[in-house]
Amino acid sequence: MEGKNCFRTRWTQEPIFSGGALASLALPVSDPAASSALSTSAAPEECLVMACGDTVNVVRATSGEVLCRYTLPVEDVILHIDAVTVPKASDDGGKDATSGDEGEARAKRDASAAEKSATTKKAPKKKAGAGKTVKPIEEDEENAGQAEKKVAVPSVAASSSDAAASQGDRELAAPAGSYVAVGTRSLQVYVLRVDARVESPASPSPSPSAEKGVAADAASEKGNAAGAEGDDADVVGAATASGTLVQYSIELQRNWTAAQHAISVVHFSQSGTYLVSGATDGSVRVWNVFHHHLTHNLVCAHSSLVQSVCLDPSEAYLAVGSFEGHVTVFDFVAKRIVAAGRPHVQAVESMIFNDALTHVYSIARDRRLALNKMMFSENRKSTELKEVRAIAVKEHVSSAAFESAGLLHVGAMDGVVSTYRVSEDEAVQLVRRLPKPPSADAEDGAEEAFVRSLLVAGVPKGTNMRRLRDSVVQDAPHAPDTSSLYVGDAGFSIQHLCPSSAECSQYEVTRTVVGFLDQLLDVKLFPEASPLHRAVVTNSKDVRLYASDGCVSSKTLRGHSDVVLCCAVSSNGAWIATGAKDKEVRVWSTESCETVVRGVGGHTAEVTSLSFNGRQTDTYLLLFSVSSDENVRMWDIGVPLAERVSAKQPRSRVEEIQHRSGVNAAHTGPIYTVAVAPNDQYVATGGKDKSVNVWNITGKKMYREASLKGHRRGISSLAFSPVDRVLASASNDGSVRLWSLVSLTCLKSMQVDRTSVLQVGFFNNGTQIVTSNAEGVLRVWAIASSESVWAAEAHTEKIWALAVEERPSSGETIFYSGAADGVLIATEDYTAEEVARVKEDRHQMILQEQALSNALRKGEFSEAFMLALRLSHPRHLRQVLVRWCAKDARQCENTLRGELLPALDAEQMTRLLQYTREWITNSRHCTVATLVLYVLISSRHFEAVAQVPSMASLIEPLLAYTRKHSQRQHDLLRRTYYIDYVIRGLAPNVLTSLPPFVHHGEGRREEPPLAKRMRVE
Missing domain, CATH: 2.40.128.630 (Lipocalin)
Structure with missing residues (x-):
């Protein structure tokens, strides 16, 4: 379609x-x-x-x-x-999660601390209690630099019952x-x-x-x-x-x-x-x-940056680690320092208390694991933090996390992650380790491997709280054999590490959450039957493979020594080819994610584009590559791959091959793109020289067929039609041209502006094409009319990568676009769904319109009112009100006030007011509008009316036009008085003998006193 x-x-x-x-x-x-x-x-x-x-x-x-x-x-x-x-x-008869011995101990500890604080500060005598000094947050915002103003909170006596202590904990609980x-x-x-x-x-x-x-x-x-x-x-x-x-x-x-x-x-x-x-x-x-x-x-005793903190689960002690290696321990209840020292010379990454709350374990970036004893447990007046044991770890620590007092996880600057078993009197044992990634050996790759953060998987904070509060504490939340980690590195990726099934002393990466893609340079899709979904090339040496939608990468291809620029996927999804700035062409196995074939000696500059042939078999598999060195190379990789599969050679062996054929100086400048026809007859290349060269493939040899000229700037992308002998070329001059492979002439040229078009692709059986440009715009063209039928600003930067996926099983068409803004967007075509929805909506509308007509004919005005409102037909709705008022105005008003308007939701009420606003602008329909306004105000409280969405924008025109119509009606009423005057003035004169002061038909007027007296005399 x-x-x-x-x-x-x-x-x-x-x-x-x-x-x-x-x-x-x-x-x-x-x-x-x-x-x-x-x-x-x-x-x-x-x-x-x-x-x-x-x-x-x-x-x-x-x-x-x-x-x-x-x-x-x-x-x-x-x-x-x-x-x-x-x-x-827990709803267990009023018992809170914080109860039992621990709740009682906490109440006693708070009461004791309150007594000590009152004695040392010589404050007025107060009842001993477990009250804590609190301060409103708003007060602290106003007086951040001033001393803390303490407000006494009613305390709980040390001898209070467990129920009272539990009630206090419930009030303070989150x-x-x-x-x-x-x-x-x-x-x-x-x-x-x-x-x-x-x-x-x-x-x-x-x-x-x-x-x-x-x-x-x-x-x-x-x-x-x-x-x-x-x-x-x-x-x-x-x-x-x-x-x-x-x-x-x-x-x-x-x-x-x-x-x-x-x-x-x-x-x-x-x-x-x-x-x-x-x-x-x-x-x-x-x-x-x-x-x-x-x-x-x-x-704290120091003024250095706070690097880490640790609050023990019982909320008795708080440890603070600084950037300069200080460790300070506070009594969390008494709010005073109980131990302080400097066991490290660099930033303290993690700390933990032992089960007896007598020692603090700390590890810092100086590679020292320190076991520190809080001396106040032996001498209450001492605030010394004594180092009883120090152990040097092998890794250059960049991040660390204690899973428990006996289990330590360490992340290193070179990407190594290690897990150690820690003890106060035994040697530290290495439990498991993630080896250093290959990219960490390179000078510019070590920075990305830097471990920034560690998180123990499977134990979100707070989920094991009930066990802690009920004093059912295990020695370790996880056994060392089952511990898994989330590792965040400097490359903005989060790896999920689990114990390796093959080697128990090593970790393996099960999945990777890619948090930042940098610039997307290429995206290629796997066939629908493949377990993988897409391969994404970013501005790095690695190629990430995704098995599903989203940002979880299941596999990673590592081996290039420089940034990868392009990739290609075979038709069966078993092989991936990559080209990079290191001038190498590599072929990878999707099963093992290892290099199986490496092309050497083919190019002397960066490889810019790759493409497999269309008709592939087990032994006939060709790979075409172009480079900035102006050369085109054809690699015959079918034979070595077939030999590898049949002989089942060791995976560690990499086959090095030379290119089978090629063309030197195929263009007079860097070549940017290459495409292969579906029938393997032609290969098209385009580059900076503004020309499109078409090559004929015969017997695994390449011969020049034609050179197509017409673009005013370099060629950025090429694509063959899947059904016709047509080639599409996208250029930096902002145009897309369609070329006939029969006549070798330009059939059509499509252009909207002069923005560079970077990618092009056919879809919908070759009747439409999709393009992406340098301003982040996706555009769909209808080839028959040469017009743009859809466009969207999908990205904010240049769209370097574009792939089209057509799924025959479901009939879906999806575009995958990746840009320099680090965003990958999947855009789907839902035209069929929209057509079905429009048909269904039209069908339902016809049925409801017929029901509206029937209701009007039967005089069922209440039902007709709701149908017209749901159909969004203001004309029919006005006619319903006019007919209803003409038949029985009192019933119309009462029904609207008592039944219909109170039952309307916010959306329907807003729609009715919008129609009323349109009606009131016309003097012929203002009567209906004023009826609706009168019923609305009399049926709802003014606060409920004010809460109607968009009421502020509706009330102003309603008020203005209401005043206008009211003034118009008053003016009309005053003018009717003149009609009465004129009618009286037009009455004919009547002959009478009465004096002029007597009104005809109203009897005689009372005579003045002087006239009456003269008549009597």
Whole structure:
């Protein structure tokens, strides 16, 4: 069907990760009542939380799908993030999750600390209690540089019952849900809430441009809600395997200024009650976010940047690590330093307390693992942090994470990831290691391999809280044999590491979430039967293979020593050819992701384009390559590949071959593109010399057939028609030309502007072509009419990569476009779906119009009113009201007031008011409009009317025209008085003997007193 012009974005792969910390959440997907809180009936799945510039992204860990995102309301840079999932409290007869021995111990510990604090400060005598010093967040924003003003909170006596202690914990506990904390460079801390709402398949799914988020938590204030209206909060729907639709949303709970310098660290407690923020000036503050209070204002012994913090699960001690190697331990209840020292000379990456809370383990970038003892456990007056043991690790530490007190994960600057078993008295044992990637050996590849962050997979913060609170604590959340990690590197990718099935002492990469694509240079698609979906070439030495939509890469091709510029996929999907700036042509196996054939000596400059022949067999497989050296090469790779498959040679062996045929100086400048005809008869090349050269293939030899000239600038892309002997060429002069391979002449030239056209491709049985240009515009052309039938500004930069996928099984047509802006967009053709929808809508409209006519004929005005409103027929709706009023105005008014208008939703009410606005502009229809306005105002409260969407834009013309018609009617009424005067004045004179002062027909007038007296006399 020619003239397709209905296209839409199917999915988008955008930058989602720009380095920095990683966090995880547990979001339920099966229980509608669970909402965003983790309950026993819900089926949670792990989702990653990451930052990209000023945007927070929540990504499904398994598929890489972006569930929701939030962009900061002001231009800023996110420095650190953390997340926590707060489960719902158990409904077991009033017992909260925090109860038992630990709740009692916490109450006693708080009471003891309060007594000590009152004694040391010589404060007035007060009852001993577990009250904590709190400070409103708003007060701290106004007095950030002043001393903390303490407000006493009613305390709980040390001898209070367990029920009272549990009640106090419930009041301070965070509300159930999933939360994300963000620290920024502009001194701000943002707290966001992530919601997952399960909907039935029958309910309509809102579009990404629909309402932004679910209603905020009751604790959030109106001011914060108003401030978040302009924020860029996205809502994404995802369908589960059962068919239910899950709507994910993220919204701002509150934000505030947390320090006088940039926020370098944010850290949620395991319970989610407290949020610790550290700044670049060394200040540490603890907030009760959900009750809007500053609970701790801690001062470290140093003024160095806060690099890391650690709060033990029982919330007894807080450890702070600095950029200069200091470690400071605070009593979290008494809010004082209990131990401090400098066991390192570089940034402290991670810390953890042992189970007995007597030692602090720390590891820093100086490659030292320090086991420090807090000496106050032996001497209460001592604040020394004594180093009892120091161990040097092999890796150059760039990131580290303690999974437990006995298990340490270390990421190195060269991409190595190691897991160690740590003990206080035994030697450190290496459990597992991820070997150094090959790209780390190169000088410019070591930077991308740099490990920026580590996150233990499968244990989102807060999900194991109930076990901790119920004192059922395991030695380690994961056994060393089953630990898996998420590793974020400097190349903005997140790798999921699992123990290798072949070698238990090594990690293997199961999947990679590609957070940033840089510039996309080429995209090639695999056949529909292949397990892989596409190969993506970015501005790097690696080629990533994707098995599905989204940003999860299943395989990576590594081997080139310079940036890869192009690739090609064989028709069976078994082989991939790549060309790079290192002048090499490589052929890879999609099964092993290893190089099987390497072409040497073919080119002396960068390889710019590749293409396989169309009719491929096991032994007949040709590869054509062009380069900036002006040469065209043909590689016969069918024979070596067939020998490799039949002989089953070792995978480590790489076959080196020479080109079978070629043409030197095929163009008078760099060659940019090459294409092969579907019947393998012709090969076309184009380059900077503005000409298209057509080559004939005979017996694996190349002969010049013709040189097609007509473009005014260089040729950027070529494509053969799949059904006709036609060649399409795209040029930097902004035109697309169609050439006949029979007459070797130009058939048509299509051009809209002078913007360079970079890619071209046929689809829809060769009746249409799609092009991309240097301004990020995708354009679809109808060949028969030589007109552009659809265009969209899909990207903001040059579109270097374009691939067309036509699926015969489903009849789908999808464009994959990649640009220099680092975005890959899949655009689908939904013309058939749109045609079916239009037909169905037209059919339903005809039925409803017939029902409207029947209702009017039968006098069923209520039903006719609703049908006309649903059909969006203002003329029919006005006629219904006119006929109804003519028949029984009182019934019309009462029915509208009592039944119809109160039942309208916001959208229908807005539509009715829009029609009323149009009616009231015409004096002939103003009576109907005033009737609707009168009934509306009398049937609804003015506050409900004010909440109607777009009411502000509707009320002004309604008021203006109402005044105008009212004035017109009053003027008309006054003019009718003149008619009465004229009618009286036109009455004929009557002959009478009465004096002139007597009105005819009204009797005699009373005589004046003087006349009456004279008559009597």
